[in-house]
Amino acid sequence: MKKAAIIGGGVIGGGWAARFLLNGWNVAVSDPDPQAERKIAEVLANARRALPALYDRALPPEGRLTFCDDMAEAVKDADWVQESVPETLDLKHRVLPAIQAAAGPLAIIGSSTSGFKPSELNMQGTRAIVAHPFNPVYLLPLVELVGDASICAQAADMLRTIGMYPLTIRKEIDAHVADRLLEAVWREALWLVKDGIATTEEIDESIRMGFGIRWAQMGLFETYRIAGGEAGMAHFMAQFGPALSWPWTKLMDVPEFNDELVDLIASQSDTQSGHLSIRELERLRDDNVVGMIRALRRTGSGAGGVVRAHEASLSEPGEREGLPITATRQVPVSWTDYNGHMNEAYYLEAASQATDRFMELIGADAAYVASGHSYFTVENHIRYLDEIHAGDRLTITTQVLAGQGKRLHLFHRLWRDNDTLAATVESMLLHTDLSTRRTSEPRAGVSKALTRWVARHAEMPAEGAGRSVGERPGGAG
């Protein structure tokens, strides 16, 4: 099992700890702050609620979290050491050599610095790279890597195994890439507030009601490529390039950073968001981020593509009571409704994914569908036996009741936390020719596979199958 050492356990260090832990790494934290354990526990509670909700498959079992008074002990035998101490070069110059002395020769040493260049970090001969993440680290995939090319390449491979998106930057500059853009906006936004043009809330609305939504899925240049229309990017540049020389930004200049500006921003921010605590804001943010990344899974754009690729690498489940496990997952908050439990439609959503997995098992997979064949569901009967809540772990088994000719009769059992039968979903499917949209016989490979499954499953009990709505348990059909 892999081990990560987290040096500095604030919001960023805690986010790294959660990302590693929930991907099955053991994590050792070192932080002199007596509050570190409480703070990490809070970040971890948020992460347990949000990160698994991005996936339609269970993450590996969580790793072990330990706290070390001695930094060297935390670092010992770690595969990855992540430094997230406060942003002063003096402190980094004390911590990084100590890390390197205690770490094995192959350990990756990453720094979360948002501003310093690797050449600055490594003035004392250390081998750290910049591995700059974005808050919340357990949800946002981006990590900017800067430094030695071969270490960055190894680091990138490791980060992909924990579901992150490493962006390796070829030339070191102050603040790397993303924070340069952020700093540009930040300076302009401070001018807008200082000059009384807009409040912090109005500026936030001007972002999230408009270009923020564009950027979340395509970024800046691809968005402008579309704006250029059929004539393309050069046309867009010709149209908007001249604005570069217009006085459209205040950024030739920098607002003076003084108490007055701090008070102005802080009091406007209180008016805007003060009705919610930081914890409530974090959860709102996480629910939104999870929901939007889940929406991006469909097209595979941006973070949605990262989650899909990572999910495909997660290990396959096995059997339960002689039946194949066709789904294991954690229930996202977005699947619950006003009754405080999983909405009725998501029982079927989960079962539908289990059907898809069963299709792969019998060879009716994506290639089969691409060749023009598939199964269409013609009936479902769902019995809701117990409530399921956000965060519960679902395990689904699939039994084949019948599978001759065009008809395929499946019986899914939805287990909550592996011990309570929370629902059954009985499905009838018909094999279909995708070009005519009419029923047809399955291909020989699928037929043969089904025959084997039926032989194993048909004699097993299937209590609850074959009933109509409202029929009492045990009642005759």
Added chain:
Amino acid sequence: MKKAAIIGGGVIGGGWAARFLLNGWNVAVSDPDPQAERKIAEVLANARRALPALYDRALPPEGRLTFCDDMAEAVKDADWVQESVPETLDLKHRVLPAIQAAAGPLAIIGSSTSGFKPSELNMQGTRAIVAHPFNPVYLLPLVELVGDASICAQAADMLRTIGMYPLTIRKEIDAHVADRLLEAVWREALWLVKDGIATTEEIDESIRMGFGIRWAQMGLFETYRIAGGEAGMAHFMAQFGPALSWPWTKLMDVPEFNDELVDLIASQSDTQSGHLSIRELERLRDDNVVGMIRALRRTGSGAGGVVRAHEASLSEPGEREGLPITATRQVPVSWTDYNGHMNEAYYLEAASQATDRFMELIGADAAYVASGHSYFTVENHIRYLDEIHAGDRLTITTQVLAGQGKRLHLFHRLWRDNDTLAATVESMLLHTDLSTRRTSEPRAGVSKALTRWVARHAEMPAEGAGRSVGERPGGAG
């Protein structure tokens, strides 16, 4: 019926036309470009696919679209005239007085200008306001309003009725608010490309894998408030304020706009996105934007809150064949699956929303749930009778088969495009005490209402109800 005149039918004018049309306004377009009709048709095709997919309720019937050679004819009797001609002040100074001469005295005259101030637009005594939208206008809610306070207030009310979010800016400045932020980022991004730090694709990834997702739902200041943690915004400012004086942006300076820079950006953009046509990119963007805004509906954040508020104002459906219509909607692309039709789970999602609507009709509404009472579904039986595709219009009727005591037995019919019965969903629900999570008797008001519904519905036919999975039509139970 309201009328909008669209003066200038490019991407922005076309987006306005689509936004008005799909919200039931008649639209007259005036544009000397012989391609205008084709271009508007393409924008409209995108909009018809995307805008209704944001809503779980049908938009009003589409208005009538006409093209006018004579601008005065287009403007005549319009409630709103939107000027979206190319961005030169000379041209605006020719067009705006002509609009005002042809428009009624109460018509709102909005300009889509991204850069000019109202005082510049109105140098010849016109009364135009800035109404600056964001592409795609049919999906993104933001409109920056600048100008006469009383006209802006009327304009804001009108824009809300077409599902937009008016942001009124108190002081006029070049480029308003959002484009100042965009211009700041654009300048910095051009430096990064020019200096060879990152390609257009890498910059886009640095945005959409990280802060873009944060900004889409909260914007800049609320995000930083969270980063400040428990200590709040003043703490964040103290921590990051000093960076203002560091050389973290190139923005004291402006990159020279020349052919070399244009070629560099255009060729990198081709490498990044050239495998997709502009139409394909637009559809990808729209699918992503719709998916993310739908995700934000859940929490009501940002654009999700705008859609929910607008949806609540859409008119209620009536009856069909003596049964209440409990849902009318268009099917979003995100509800379809690899078989090219609506996924089985979304038949139930749609029916579940119909159940919620029926609950409102019997008084088991949000207030009833808040008082600790609700119905839980214990069984569903779904018969899939025909395929449903993205863009199809669904109408659902709900029949009460039984509603005595704790049990409520519903039968939903899902009609496709109002003429084909595409599915039935038979639901059994039990009345539940939300504190004990056990079944309980409904309150008197709900019982009485149900009795009336049962009296009307129980004797009506309900073909397909009472069946078990795989039972042949007409077969005995």
